[in-house]
Amino acid sequence: MKQETLNFFDKVYEVTKLIPYGRVTSYGAIATYLGAARSARMVGYAMNGSTGKDVPAHRVVNRKGLLTGKHHFDGTNLMQQLLESEGIKVKDNQILNFEKVFWDPLKEL
DNA sequence: CTCTTGACTGAGG
């Protein structure tokens, strides 16, 4: 597996798909894992194409655990419902117990 | 090639 052959977007998709059930991570964590710590924005930007794919983009939030990308989902609160379906409590677009459900690819992988 | 956009983050007030 030569990840170097994969594009930045593809790498983001791969890592995002590795996020365990009931866990979430931040754009920065993914970006750092990809070696582009300063490209966290690109991670979110890549997610634009994640909708409709196997990528659980709803498990990716910003560093504050805020569902900044919920507006990119079809429904108004679809992202929140998806998270709650996995046992993740969400209140006012913000993930509760964020530290407990946080999944760091740098440490877990 | 240059400019704009952005689902971010860290630092400063």
Place this chain on the structure above:
DNA sequence: GCCTCAGCCAAGA
């Protein structure tokens, strides 16, 4: 802890 500003980097026009 919240708000604002600046930096960062890749993709699209």
